[in-house]
Amino acid sequence: MKKSLLFSLLAVPLVLSGCGTGGNEGGSTPSEDGQNGDGAGGETVTVNFFNQKPEITAQLEELAAMYSEQSESNANVTITTVGSGEGSAALQARFSSGDEPALMMLNGLPEIERYSDSLVDVSEMEVADTVIDGLLEGGTIDDTQLGIPLNIEGFGWMYNKDIFDQAGIDPESIESYDDFVAAVETLDSQKEELGIEEVFGFSGGENYIANQFSANFTSPEFNHSILDAYNAEELTWEYGDQMQKYTDLINEYNVQPILTVDYSRSVEELFVNDQVALVHQGVWIVPTLNDIDPDFAQEKLGILPTYGESDTEGRIPAGSPWYIGINGNMDEAVVEEAKNFIDWMYLSEEGQEMILNDLAFIPAQEGYDPEDISDPVSRQIYQAMLAGESAAFVHNQYPSGWFQQELYPQFQSYLNGEQSWEAFEENTSQAFSEMR
Known part of the structure; x- marks a missing residue:
């Protein structure tokens, strides 16, 4: 004990x-x-x-x-x-x-x-x-x-509470992938009234974002275990269909060209200035937000899980x-x-x-008393860790160089429409085993 x-x-x-x-x-x-x-x-x-x-x-x-x-x-x-x-x-x-x-x-x-x-x-x-x-x-x-x-640290779908509230979306009601899609479509239908450029500000121009994003879908394959991920000889993309659904959704409702969106534009320009409603980021953006708008993290910032294991099982990767x-x-x-x-x-x-x-x-x-932790999102991540309800940081356990040399270029190629999802899975899986 x-x-x-x-x-x-x-x-x-x-x-x-x-x-x-x-x-x-x-x-x-x-x-x-x-x-x-x-x-x-x-x-x-x-x-x-x-x-x-x-x-x-x-x-x-x-x-x-x-x-x-x-x-x-x-x-x-x-x-x-x-x-x-x-x-x-x-x-x-x-x-x-x-x-x-x-x-x-x-x-x-x-x-x-x-x-x-x-x-x-x-x-x-x-x-x-x-x-x-x-x-x-x-x-x-x-x-x-x-x-x-x-x-x-933890990451997931960071969202702007004010924008969700103006759109009439209750984040607590998002309990499945279908609920998430409905929220995205609602936001998109009200872009002009909300004053947003697009729904998502996903940083397609950053390889580490693709790496972290993938963990939502590889963590369940590796039993949400860091050690299982580290010892894995292969990646079969058991939950690849879920990743493809999210990827297609992002690409449809994202600021374009998606592969030009980097951290600076996504967080420091778009998200903190209420120009997008959602970014895939982690608690490390809180200091950036505090420097630009000291009230944003305390009053506007929320986090939603990704339904990586199934349409109804959502987790926030943390570790x-x-x-x-x-x-x-x-x-x-x-x-x-x-x-x-x-x-x-x-x-x-x-x-x-x-x-x-x-x-x-x-x-x-x-x-620790969660109320003593600096911001609401950090408190939510701490409580998810205590309750054993988080996904694992399996992306840190991939073969050395794999996400830079294989995962990200193949992900870029799919986003650009240059290859099929099946080719993405096949190429990255083969490289995973070879580089392990």
Whole structure:
């Protein structure tokens, strides 16, 4: 039975359990092997955290400073950030050069497996006992838990509540694919009165959107399991008919040319300015919306599920795209301090305050009051995760390079009318098996 977070708010122990040396970044004078001292006698134990999300760098640096200031073990937590798609290569380069971080942010099971020989088992950490059921499997290799989920993200049909209300559509009444189609047709019939350009602002020009969209239909094939998706040798498109129906619907009622619509136009131009009613996006758009219209996420933003498994079974894909791994190649004192920092980050009162407010995360842990979560859509996703009613983030477990090299080009070709849906399924399925 999982411990409640109220219990876990008790102070995380900061006592180091052994002697050794730490990483050589930003700390005391290196020892002969290029690493810092173990904290004994006032020496600093440096823990470097390799971050692949530039947008949270300032918040992580603030957390690190707070922890270092109150640490009784003379800890120095530093943050190194490399993002914009270069983080994975930069992390590999750090390992190749021997300049390994103590903590690292890892994207999905393929990346976790790459470093599995270096990562420590996190199952006995205090924070692991509070993680929502099912999330830890996203950091598990060969039945060993090697990563702590950073947070929860979710995506689906983000809709504009005001536009739906003006059109006389009650989102609560949408309980099937047919209901969704009826809502789309109602919106389309009132475009002039509503002042919208089109119903959808689907970003056909972004390969990652096609990747995420596909998860609505591949998650049920893989039993809504990250591990099943990661271990799958083939993709048969068992629910491909559902994906085709949605794709055709989008293409009929979308801003055109659909393949020219990117994130900037979809979210920053059309959606936030009430020019489209629906986009296929996730909670990561909330900061963008807040920057443009601080009231939009709180008052206008809603999310609808996709009926990917059948016309009546709808789910919102949700999970953790990022996991924090702890490098067991470091000296024991550094490993223990890294564990302590992660426990403190997620279980201390100060850390939880940052997670809910400054970071605006959907927590990956049980025990939070949904009303304390930053916006209504994030609250809905958190509750769906707790209830076990979400689809899985299976798109992060596809064969390396498959969605960029095969899924997206084939999806583009279908949208352009250059090939049949049968050809799309056949070509992508074959490539899936070959690239696995």
